[in-house]
Amino acid sequence: MTVHVLLTADNHLDPSAVQYGPRRFERKRDFQHSFNVLVNFALENRPDLFLIGGDFYDGILPGNPTRAYVAEQFKRLHEKEIKIVLVSGHHDTPRSIEQGVSPLSVHAKTGHVYFLQDPRPTPKMFHFGGETVNVTGMSLSPGLGPEQDPLAGQELSDEGDVNIFLTHYPIEGFEGYFGQETHIGKSSIPRDYQLFASGHLHRHQKNIINGTAVMYPGSTERVSFNEEGEEKGFCWLELDKTGVLQQEFHSTPARPMETLDSRVTGEGGSLTRQIQDVLEKRRGAEKILRIRVTGRVSLDQLSTYKRSALQSYCQDRFFHTEFDEDGLNVLTTEAIESLPRTTPLEELGRSFQVLLSNVKEEERPFVHEAWKATIARLQEEGVS
Ligand SMILES: [Mn+2]
Incomplete structure (x- = not known):
């Protein structure tokens, strides 16, 4: 008898996505869509366990449409007797x-x-056929210092035929x-567990530590440009008391x-023309593109850079574009002279002098x- 597990984490459902402006609703839907792929896979392949290793939601207060959608999906999985176990991560653990x-x-x-919301290891026993499966979960503890290992000195239950650990922390060596x-x-990874699963790192990766399979399923949608080259997805696993028998990585359409x-x-x-030419070669209506403009140009040449024109040029060619001009430097022949020192009242005086010379005598x-x-007002407020 073997146990089938669908392992996921870092789904980041309902991100604010403010940077996407009017397309933020579409961007939110991307995250939901990736999760939907997991739900459909589970309904079709019927895992015994559906494990979620934290950061399931992007925030502590997800919107009602997302909550209602998730509630419905969990219900569908529950009706098929799929056991869903969750721990919370950095994004969905309350901090106050x-x-x-x-x-x-x-x-x-x-x-x-x-x-399993306790920040200390908490076991939950399941029975699948003749097998007893222990899933010990440990939610994130936001208050721990950098030197504290959340597993140090903790007793872990290993009463299952199959023992699985589920949490949300960085692990040494990944x-x-x-x-x-x-x-x-590394020394805190238990030896007698068949699987040690964690969320937090968004890149899918796995290793064997102390004889135990340690696994990050990674995120199911790209949360930042750090993930641009990474494949996104979830793990589909088959285990028995000897360990992980089969493992597959299934992609999500991030x-x-x-x-x-x-x-x-x-x-x-x-x-503007130079950048447009490069943009044209990379066009893709589904892409989120970040353009890093670099170079050294004169002030005159800089005046030919029109970001707003580029933005409207990109509108139908990309899903979203971000401009980063930190690497664009202006060559100046002479140092720009600083303006003379002044005070608010002196500046006010200058403005009123100009005004006076422009109004009619009777005004x-x-x-x-x-x-x-x-x-008088300014002086009352302490301005000098
Ligand atoms: Mn995350």
Whole structure:
């Protein structure tokens, strides 16, 4: 008898997506769409366990449309006797009393899912056929310091025929863990577990530590440009008491993200034109594109750079474009002189002098009056 597991994490459902402007609803739908692929896969392939390793929601207060959608999907899976187990991560763990509870608690109340919300290891036993399966979950503890290993000194239950650990932390030795943050050390990975699964790192990766299979399924949609070259998806696993027998990685249809480096030159004519030519070669209506403009140009040449024109040029050619001009430098022949030192009241005086010289004789007393009143107000506020 073997146990089938669908393992996922970092689904980041309902991101704010504000940077996408009017297309934010479409972008939100991308995340939902990727999760939908998992649900359909599960309904078709009937795993015993559907494990979610944190950051299921992108925030502590997901919108009602997403919540309603998720509640419906969890219900469908529950009706097929698929056991869903979740822990919370950086994005869906409450950090204050005011935030109260994780949105995952709401789903747990329906009885459709098991949410292991304790930041200490908590075992949950399941029986599939003749096998006893222990899923020990440990939700993120936001208060731990960088030196604290959340598993140090913890007793772990290994009462199952198959023992699975589910959490949301960086683990030493994996790509994306840089130290200086709370993490699980290699020595804390239990030896007698068949699977140690975690969310947090968005790149899918796996390793064997202390004889145990350690796995990050990775995110199901691209959350940032750091993920532009990565394949997104989830893990489909078959386990028994000896360990992982079969493992497959199934992709989700994450929206492509791409960075385009465009080096402009002073000799190449209009900068806008130069960048347009490069953009044309990379066009793709589904793409999220980041354009990094670099080069050294004169002030005159810089005046041929029209970001708004480029933005409207990109509108139908890409899903969304971001411009980064940090690498675009202006060559100046002479240093720009700083303006003389002044004070708010001196500047105010200058403005009123100009105003006075432009008004008709009979209006002058009113301008003087306004000038005096403004000075009085400013002085009351401590301006000198
Ligand atoms: Mn995440």
